[in-house]
Amino acid sequence: MCLCIPMNNVDGEIVLKVTIKSYRSLLFLMIFIAAACSSNADSADSVAAPAVDNNQAQAVDDSANDPANTTNTIPVNADGVQIVARVNGVEITRNDLDRAIARSSFEAEASDARTLEASVLDTLIEQELIVQAAAAQQITVDDATVNEEYQFYVENAGDTDSFQQWLAQNEYSDAEFREGLRMQLITHQMRDLVIGSIGDEVQQVHARHILVNTQDEANAIMERLRNGEDFAALAATLSNDVTTREQGGDLGWFAQEELLEPLLASTAFSLEPGQIAGPVATRLGFHIIQTLEVGLRPLTPERQANLAQLRFENWLQQQLQNATIERFI
Structure with missing residues (x-):
């Protein structure tokens, strides 16, 4: 997508x-x-931004x-x-x-x-x-x-x-x-x-993810998770997302529109707390995502403005x- x-x-x-x-x-x-x-x-100050290690990220052609x-x-x-x-x-x-x-x-x-x-x-x-x-x-x-x-x-x-x-x-x-x-x-x-209308509170998800370059890598991580390995430890050692891997892949809380990758966001919102899904293919690579918490949470005025803009865009x-x-x- x-x-x-x-x-x-x-x-x-x-x-x-x-x-x-x-x-x-x-x-x-x-x-x-x-x-x-x-x-x-x-304009507004930027939200904490996960980033991909340039040495590992894959280039994507958007022309199509x-x-x-x-x-x-x-x-x-x-x-x-x-x-x-x-x-x-x-x-x-x-x-x-x-x-x-x-x-x-x-x-x-x-x-x-x-x-x-x-x-x-x-x-x-x-x-x-x-x-x-x-x-x-x-x-x-x-x-x-x-x-x-x-x-x-x-x-x-x-x-x-x-x-x-x-x-x-x-x-x-x-x-x-x-x-x-x-x-x-x-x-x-x-x-x-x-x-x-965007209220003072909206449904949000707290999730974490692991980002890798290939589907084979993602499948291998899924297998390791099924075998009981720790998600945060795998994120710290294997994820390409340099801004979240030291926090075990934690993306924090976000409303659905606040994640740039719609498929990743919709996957996170479709999961029950504790559930893991993957591989999820996006323009950044292949993700393993786990939803940790779901709930109705307040928005700052800046985030309300952000959501309004995103809906229009x-x-x-x-x-x-x-x-x-x-x-x-």
């Missing part, structure tokens, strides 16, 4: 537990406003999981403008892409123009999917609401002249900026609908998988 969210890799450590990160789709809508009005995307269908032919529409992508039949034009790139380049961390172009196109595709889903749910934002939001940013800029100057500097017409605000508000409403990933997406660049 594929990851719903790409793995983070920091200083050679592959993160297994999820941390809070910015929405690319929401960021695309906000970066222009951020430049003028000092808005900030959500790309839901987009790319071709080398760039079509044009009736106005003679190049079409860079279609999302369920809706066109994204070269003009759309070029203006989005121009507006976002000052925030970009891409190493080259091609990488930036691909990243911005990904964002446009995601935003179109959000808009389409919102339309299906009859989510709309009226002009009065857009005007109210618009006035907030004008006031933050100081006065109308200052704000109009900023719009011109960032290649925005007044109408384009208002439409961007409309899309932002629609996205927020769709996000709220998808996330629903998982939903967006599902939209990408189910959509008909044609990319021409």
Whole structure:
């Protein structure tokens, strides 16, 4: 099973537990406003992160999981403008892409123009999917609401002249900026609908695991466990997860969405306390997992925000998988 969210890799450590990160789709809508009005995307300190020893980890090719269908032919529409992508039949034009790139380049961390172009196109595709889903749910934002939001940013800029100057500097017409605000508000409403309510307590699992490179290694460990060997001792000597093996493979408590590997998380939640399952194949390798405890446990505000984000990102990933997406660049 594929990851719903790409793995983070920091200083050679592959993160297994999820941390809070910015929405690319929401960021695309906000970066222009951020430049003028000092808005900030959500962030938080990272959770304790299991990591794989680089000397033992296996490389994985993700290219086959790309839901987009790319071709080398760039079509044009009736106005003679190049079409860079279609999302369920809706066109994204070269003009759309070029203006989005121009507006976002000052925030970009891409190493080259091609990488930036691909990243911005990904964002446009995601935003179109959000808009389409919102339309299906009859989510709309009226002009009065857009005007109210618009006035907030004008006031933050100081006065109308200052704000109009900023719009011109960032290649925005007044109408384009208002439409961007409309899309932002629609996205927020769709996000709220998808996330629903997250209470102060959620069902969580306390589990531990052993990560190895091959199925044969995992099967051998399962046999040793059946013969009575200690799980923690085997994890300490055999697991590739360098951040948990000294603790006997202990992953701590987590909600289901907080583990980057959905299959591993669902396996942990399916077990009774004390039960062991494996091998569980993921992009990291092969796991032996044992559920130690299960219970309804409180969430910190930071973890509530994290779960909310993960629900939305998982939903967006599902939209990408189910959509008909044609990319021409």
